[in-house]
Amino acid sequence: MPTKTHSPATTEELSAILREASALGRTITPTGAGTKLAWGNAITTDDTISLANLSGVREHSWQDLTATVGAGTTWSALQSQLARHHQRVALDPLFPERATVGGILATNDSGLLRMRYGGLRDLVLGMTVVLADGTIARTGGKVVKNVAGYDLPKLLTGSFGTLGIITEATFRLHPLPAHTSTFTARSADIAALADLMQHLVTSAMSLEAMQLRNEPDAFALDIQFAAVPEALDDHEQRLRRLASKLSLEPTTVDIYTTREQLFAIPNATILKLTTLPTKLSALIAGFAQLAAHGITAQAVADPSGIVTVALVAPAAGLATILEDLRARLAPIGGTAVILQRGALPTDIDPWNNPAHPPAALDVMRAIKNEFDSHRLLNPGRFVGGL
Template sequence: MSTATTYRPATLAELRDALVGSARERLAVAGAGSASAWGGEPVHDAVLDTTALNGLISCNPTDMTVAVQAGMPFATVQETLAEHAQWVALDPARAGTVGGLIATADAGPVRHAFGALRDCVIGVTVVLADGTVARSGGHVIKNVAGYDLAKLFHGSLGTLGVLAEVVLRVRPRPAATATLAVPCDAATAFDLGGRLIHGSLEPVAVEWCDGTLLARFDGTAGGVEDRLRRARALAGPDATEAAPDAWSVVAELVRGADGDTVVRLGTAPDRTPSLAGLVARTAAEHAVDATMTSSPFAGAHTVRLRGGTAAAHAAVVTALRATHPATTVCRWTDGLRAELPAWGEPPSAVAVLRAVKRAFDPDDRLGRGRFAPWF
């Protein structure tokens, strides 16, 4: 039975008190979210559960902003905004909280058009390791007040502080949507995707998933119908209109299942075909089933490994890290941690990362071990 202290704050003041108390007791604190296995295994004496920080602070449809506590499930934010025919332009596969999605830099296929969650954030309130409350941005879209803490915390895996409140920009919800599906290899997908983009068709998502290119078009009913027709003509006879659940295949691959290893990494867009070739070759060499989904023009890729041994999975991930050291393991098959370091070789900017960590959390109490051995 775990003897770790658990904090469940429901207000900003309670969150601040939890950080102050853990500092006084010199406790190492880890998050309790759905991405707690990402990267290195956290070493902790206390667990911070932010799911009670789930309130709606304000919703301003006219200003196109919404402010929430960071523990609110992202799906709840979207449901709230749907009442006003609006949405936050993000479609992550994982059902996380707003703060958790920022901390993991999680995003989905529509990052092609709208970017990641950090591009939707216009203000944050965070609590640092010593209990200091810091704010940046505000409640209006054109805001340049303070340091951009949202971008600093984006992808930090809870190692710099705890997000307490988040202000998001929202967009009108499209009246219609449709998806083009084209079976093809990665090189063809990159070429065809480029022609769809440069042909003034404005897809909001372009994803190559398990041998199929998916291109999503949003807008008015007439506009979507017209762009889909032109996209099919450009793509050729193999192109079809996909079923409404076509994107669920992408989400299932990204989430993985028990026994899978799931990793994500970034490349320059034109490296997508070579990465697909590397994944296929190394998986075949080690008798592992590998499936890949990519937002090629955002340079974001997810690889799922299934079957084979933990050692075989480790060999494939090691091959990926030879050219992409920051490959993040998001799901670990049983025994993989014993075969593989949490991270590859440190990036060239590791000195900057360490300096930021020392400035925000000098005692290394928050998310200790998440980026080990980098810091």
């Protein structure tokens, strides 16, 4: 049978498609806008299912701070609707204009707001999901507080479409900040910025977002406060005292697109690294030093412990850098995942050094087997070949 692309308009239609596919043993790639289809192991499947037609905000219960939305809705469409009541899902994922709710949930993408509001798993309350055999399961709920049964929305978030296909999700919302102020501190000495970052994290000020990055001639720390105007004045004065020996000025760039801009660098290899917050500055400093070896490396770190870096270098050099990073991060359980391969050889596992599989991979395999025993949904795409 030739490859097909299905575009169901309802959860029930998707269920019927999956029942049929499962009877025929056809493998499936679920997709939203396809912005992150290159993430993970490259696989080919018999069919593709687009969730694009399952779009629209179904319910915005603004007084309850919750919203339910179809998986095919773009992130920016969701946010602009929520903004009518000055609310949002407090998350700034990549490619918000194109990326869909379902794809963002499947990949568990997050940005700078993670430090204050947590990741997607802290923000998703419920999901409707269709399993490989067509079973429609409604998981979680529509209320902020709910401990009735297993928290399946968390399990499905970041499962890369290997356990089921998300058709609808309910989020907890936060108010849009009415007032913010944003500053950039710069220094050639990254230790000074790391100190400032640590001071701010422990300061009990209303920090909305922060990122540490390298620039061609210096290091920069972007800092955003969100609070009532009285508190913003207070925070600025405190920041100026803390940063008295550094260059500090109001930020001129949009800090929420810094990470996305890395993807516009021609031929870049893009990695996502995880480490402990206190080890972020050493990573950024290491990337800056690569310039001396003719390698361009632009890195941006979120204080939660996530670094996104764009590297432009010859293939052999890239492979060595990745191998070295994985070896250095391994002792603390850190990871280096390939988001965009660039010139990196295709035989390098995007998730990890297969010699260091994730802890409890056997438990993950058992879950995969219960949810999709015939391995029809995104087979082999995820870490460890899940």
